[in-house]
Structure formats: structure tokens, C-alpha cells
Amino acid sequence: EIVLTQSPATLSLSPGxxxxxxxxxxxxxxxxxxxWYQQIPGLAPRLLIYDxxxxxxxxxxxxxxxxxxxxxxxxxxxxxxEDFAVYYCQQYGGSPITFGQGTRLEIK
Amino acid sequence: EVQLVESGGGLVKPGGSxxxxxxxxxxxxxxxxxxxxxxxxxxxxxxxxxxxxTSGKIYYADSVKxxxxxxxxxxxxxxxxxxxxxRAEDTAVYYCARGNGVRGVNAFDIWGQGTMVTVSx
Numbered sequence: 001e002i003v004l005t006q007s008p009a010t011l012s013l014s015p016g017x018x019x020x021x022x023x024x025x026x027x028x029x030x031x032x033x034x035x036w037y038q039q040i041p042g043l044a045p046r047l048l049i050y051d052x053x054x055x056x057x058x059x060x061x062x063x064x065x066x067x068x069x070x071x072x073x074x075x076x077x078x079x080x081x082e083d084f085a086v087y088y089c090q091q092y093g094g095s096p097i098t099f100g101q102g103t104r105l106e107i108k
Numbered sequence: 109e110v111q112l113v114e115s116g117g118g119l120v121k122p123g124g125s126x127x128x129x130x131x132x133x134x135x136x137x138x139x140x141x142x143x144x145x146x147x148x149x150x151x152x153x154x155x156x157x158x159x160x161x162t163s164g165k166i167y168y169a170d171s172v173k174x175x176x177x178x179x180x181x182x183x184x185x186x187x188x189x190x191x192x193x194x195r196a197e198d199t200a201v202y203y204c205a206r207g208n209g210v211r212g213v214n215a216f217d218i219w220g221q222g223t224m225v226t227v228s229x
């Protein structure tokens with residue numbers, strides 16, 4: 001099983017700032033099958049990034065994904081108020097599919 | 109509008125059974141893989157099960173293997189999860205989700221609103 005470790009657990013930033021979230025895998029993620037999701041409390045997750053760097057339909061271009069192998073990053077270039085939420089990475093190239101434990105992005 | 113709507117959650121005693129349903133609309137259901145994901149209260153996301161578009165490939169998390177059964181009815185645009193021998197640790201919001209393409213390996217691009225399953229005596 002591929003274990004995904006997200007850091008930091010909590011990130012405190014202000015609107016307009018840049019956010020960098022990390023996701024490390026215990027072994028190489030096949031074909032960079034790595035996704036990022038945003039979850040606002042009480043709501044379902046929303047797909048942001050798939051295949052490590054492809055933006056999902058309707059996702060603003062301030063969200064970008066990068067990385068390969070075992071190290072992946074989600075960057076939000078300029079934070080908007082609606083971006084403060086919990087973010088999860090997920091690998092879907094290996095079985096079982098696994099999620100990271102999440103990074104909480106909170107308003108400073 | 110592309111939509112997934114789960115139903116069937118509720119309160120059940122340990123050892124009991126429950127069948128969740130997920131009604132799909134607004135897209136070609138029969139061409140997409142489908143998944144179940146759960147989230148225990150205050151916890152992160154856990155993948156539960158996946159089924160291919162034709163039901164030819166089915167996968168389960170070890171935590172539910174032998175107790176849960178995923179199925180689909182493409183004629184009814186519906187996904188199901190039969191849950192037997194339920195345990196307290198199965199308590200969670202259960203989401204159905206759609207695979208984001210027609211290849212065999214997919215992220216999950218559309219999610220339902222979730223249905224709560226509580227296992228308690």
C-alpha cells in the first residue's frame with residue numbers, strides 16, 4: 001500500500017498570499033496518477049488536479065499541481081477567501097487507492 | 109446537470125446490513141467507472157470500492173472485503189453498495205463518485221452529497 005504523507009498538517013495564511021502544500025509518497029506513484037481534492041466542511045470533496053498537473057474542469061488557474069515519483073505539490077498562487085478548506089492528495093495508480101491525511105488551510 | 113445522489117443511509121445495529129444506492133444523471137453512466145468513498149466523523153477520506161463500467165473489474169479495500177459488495181445497473185443509471193456484518197468502525201458518510209475518464213485508471217471528478225451510515229447499538 002502506498003502511504004501518502006501531507007505537510008504541513010495546518011497552514012495559516014492570509015488572502016492574497018501564495019500557498020504551497022506537499023504530498024510525499026512511500027513509493028513511486030505509477031504514471032504520476034496523483035490527484036488533489038478540496039473539501040469545505042460539510043460538503044463533498046471537489047477534484048482540483050489529476051495526473052499530478054492537469055486542472056479539472058472549471059478549476060481556476062490559480063491552482064496548479066507539480067511533481068513526480070514520490071514528491072508532489074499543490075500551489076495556490078493567490079489565495080481567495082473561498083480557498084480556505086481542507087486539501088487531500090490521492091494516488092490512484094496503485095491498489096489500494098489511498099488518500100493523504102489532509103492539510104487544513106486556515107485564515108491567518 | 110451532472111449529478112450523483114446517494115440514498116439508503118441510516119442507523120443500524122452492529123452485525124446488521126444496509127444497502128446504499130447512488131442515482132446518476134446528466135452523463136453516460138454506462139461508460140464510466142464508479143467508486144464508493146467514506147469519511148468517518150472528523151476524519152479523512154477512505155476509498156472503499158470501485159467498479160468498472162461493465163462490472164468486469166471490481167476492487168475493495170481490505171477493511172470491507174468479504175462484507176461489502178459493489179454493483180451497478182447501467183439500465184437504471186444506478187450504483188449500489190450492499191453492506192453486511194456492519195461494525196462500529198463503518199460509521200461514516202458514504203460518497204459515490206465518478207471516474208474522470210474512460211480509461212481504466214481515474215481520479216474521481218464528480219461526487220454525490222453523501223449519505224450517513226451510523227452503526228450503533
